[in-house]
Amino acid sequence: MDDLLALDNQICFSLYAVNRAVTSRYRPLLAELDLTYPQYLVMLVLWERARADRPTRVSDLGARLRLDSGTLTPLLKRLAQRGLISRDRSLVDERVVTISLTEKGADLRELAIQVPKKLLCGLDVAPERLLALRNELNAVLKAMEIRG
Amino acid sequence: MDDLLALDNQICFSLYAVNRAVTSRYRPLLAELDLTYPQYLVMLVLWERARADRPTRVSDLGARLRLDSGTLTPLLKRLAQRGLISRDRSLVDERVVTISLTEKGADLRELAIQVPKKLLCGLDVAPERLLALRNELNAVLKAMEIRG
DNA sequence: TCTAATTACATTGTGCACAATATAAATGTG
DNA sequence: CACATTTATATTGTGCACAATGTAATTAGA
Secondary structure, X not given: OOOOOOHHHOHHHHHHHHHHHHHHHHHHHHHOOOOOHHHHXXXXXXXXXXXXXXXXXXXXXXXXXOOOHHHHHHHHXXXXXXXXXXXXXXXXXXXXXXXXXXXXXXXXXXXXXXXXXXXXXXXXXXXXXXXXXXHHHHHHXXXXXXXX | OOOOOOHHHOHHHHHHHXXXXXXXXXXXXXXXXXXXXXXXXXXXXXXXXXXXXOOEEHHHHHHHHXXXXXXXXXXXHHHHHOOOEEEEEOOOOOOOEEEEEOXXXXXXXHHHOHHHHXXXXXXXXOHHHHHHHHHHHHHHHHHXXXXX
């Protein structure tokens, strides 16, 4: 059985399925914050950088999340429309758009802290198994990004 | 350091990033078959079931890939339009749509065999690491699906 | 048997991802 | 300084995912 094409032999399918399964666990929790999952990731980056007093450009978000402006621009517009962030053209370099948290956006962090807590509770998977998985994933990601 | 919210501490982000990284490795290979990644997954299921002479309904695809008709219906219409599959209302139960491979669709399997081969070559990750990852992923998926 | 509930799929609408292209500002080069 | 090149973001278009709703066929119940 060299069944290279069997669905269950594709790592890619496991990744795809688990990713969607995990995301759908997040969905109801994030719905309480009125955030989608990618919006949540953007907010995580912004909260992180704000704590270190680092200004954030669209391209910084792109580098961190591996997303391009085609994805980020409309997403950021929606966050801005909801008053969580502001988007301002840099005065130094007018090509650059600087993203900053509004007070409302910064405050949302308090609520967001509950998200990973609740998620881990609801997840019937041993913590050490999750940690092992994360480490494997990060190793693979690093290997893929360095070479290949 | 209560940094529950640090991006790098979120398993979900690793999953999300690796999933997209792997998918983008598939993309150029699948482009040669003129398939998207989800279309490829559907074809894998169809090839698998055809080998076992199992007829396939839309809901069978949905169960296997965990996708609903909102995703599958338009995807299957596109595959049908390209002449890879046919979609036929069941005569026994008119609610059911049966998906079958056309000759062209069945033949595409030969080309598709190259996909995982080329992918593994291009991937600079040790095979045993991938196998470990897949096993971890499958274990987590199973745990998530059995209990909430 | 008539009707209510269920089932299978389709449709609509929103929000990603991503390719391709556009636009405008900055930078480099002669 | 002109002008080509590069850079940062925006726009357009396609194809998922998924929630919500619709529709028609089947099944279950009274």
